[in-house]
Amino acid sequence: MSRSTLTPVSYLVLGWLADGPATPYDLKRKVAHSVGYFWSFPHSQLYAEPARLVELGLLEEEQEQTGRHRRVYSITETGRRAFEDWLQEPSSEMPEIRDIGLLKLFFGEALSSESVVALARAQEQAHLEKLSTYEELERTIPEMATFGRAALQAGFAFERTFIEFWSEIAAHPPTAPGNERSS
Amino acid sequence: MSRSTLTPVSYLVLGWLADGPATPYDLKRKVAHSVGYFWSFPHSQLYAEPARLVELGLLEEEQEQTGRHRRVYSITETGRRAFEDWLQEPSSEMPEIRDIGLLKLFFGEALSSESVVALARAQEQAHLEKLSTYEELERTIPEMATFGRAALQAGFAFERTFIEFWSEIAAHPPTAPGNERSS
DNA sequence: GGGTACATGTAATCAGTTACATGATTTA
């Protein structure tokens, strides 16, 4: 029964195709300016995944007869139901943090205060930039769908939280016992 | 040159072994009560990964001669240097959010307000529970290392942010145009 | 008409997960 497991990317593809047929490249563009910001993956997956979904009967594939002979995918009724069932079910699955910076901080016992501060500043900076990206997004895509906008708010909150966290670390770096500088 | 890429899990293993030799099972236990909370993976990886690191010369493997003949891994000088180099470099890599709940919210156009609220409540609940876990952790492991404690603060901040986000969504669910209830 | 950027795709590899499986210890 291994063929029956749909991953988040499966639903992501189904979700976009629920709005109408598209080629992998269409999907790539749509994703790039939306969910791609908080759930990214290489475009090759947008070629592989629809193929899998066709085998499961959730999508239909059609070759363009003209020009580039691109593959156009559309959702089947089965696919639409699978998507809606998934969407409907209030999931309790939790995201994991999986943050390289935090991992380094966790092992920071061995680091000098300066290094910890450098790490914190680098992270703060990166989060600031991501926050700018989100703000830019909000400004430049005024027609963004209501729900896209809602998800974007989570992005704001997320980045702001980490900016504050790292800024606090930079201001007061934790000190390993035996590693203190004479203050 | 594919064998030369170290993943976060590689560094995680190196980081623990930098403190002294351990078996995969030791690692499993250590991880379970620390980084595992924000970066989890099945224990099988803690058998596979050290083997890979041995091939790279970053670890050494020794079989116990007595009892269970378990494999004991210790870090080599090369390994220690690789770990410290990684640790030292202030990384700007950013975590991704990759949140199933947000993904559903993003596609929520098609949902009724009730369903959106149900989703938000489920997510809020899950984050509340995770927050409790963290608080419990802090209470029950008073000897936690300074840096573990610091990373834990990020966990608190993260959970609180999402609790607030979802609670806000539950209170004021976004409404798709054409989907409003007559209020 | 040559370069450059965008568009479109495939093949190979691998990290990570799932599933299975058995050995040792404790407890009832």
Next chain:
DNA sequence: TAAATCATGTAACTGATTACATGTACCC
């Protein structure tokens, strides 16, 4: 001593990434 639980490990699979590769359109 049976059962349950903890400890320890392996094999197979596959989703996801990396790397490669070529086509088309536009611009100078």
